[in-house]
Amino acid sequence: MTTNTGTARYEGLGKSGKGHVSTGSGVLDNQPYGFNTRFEDEPGTNPEELIAAAHASCFTMALSFALAEKGLSKGTLETTARVRLEKDGAGFTVTRSDLTLTGNVPGTDKEVFTDLANTAKASCPISRLLNAEITLETTFED
Incomplete structure (x- = not known):
């Protein structure tokens, strides 16, 4: 723990x-x-930005470990998370997190990469924490 x-x-x-x-x-x-x-546009952070950073980093690490379990040891993964905050009655709700992933992992192919990315999305603790729609868009670079 x-x-x-x-x-x-x-x-x-x-x-x-x-x-x-x-x-x-x-x-x-x-x-x-x-x-x-x-x-507004004042410099600083906000809770949704911190959630986005947490989601992107958690998902990317989960995918990195999934790829390593397949015997792969080299590559680059880059993920952007976009967390949406929407008005919900008297308050606000995080309704979705959209992950955009770009990966270059020698020794694998787009199909395996995409399957492992979807598994990582489902198993990432931050993905599971969010009660939101989570989408994943992948780009595999040869």
């Missing part, structure tokens, strides 16, 4: 409040977030 931490501090309330988010590892340290970073 692994437990990781994140902390958030918000000073002020509502739209005028300003927050800072940190991770237990220190990779993120007091990064700004708030209404303006979430819904």
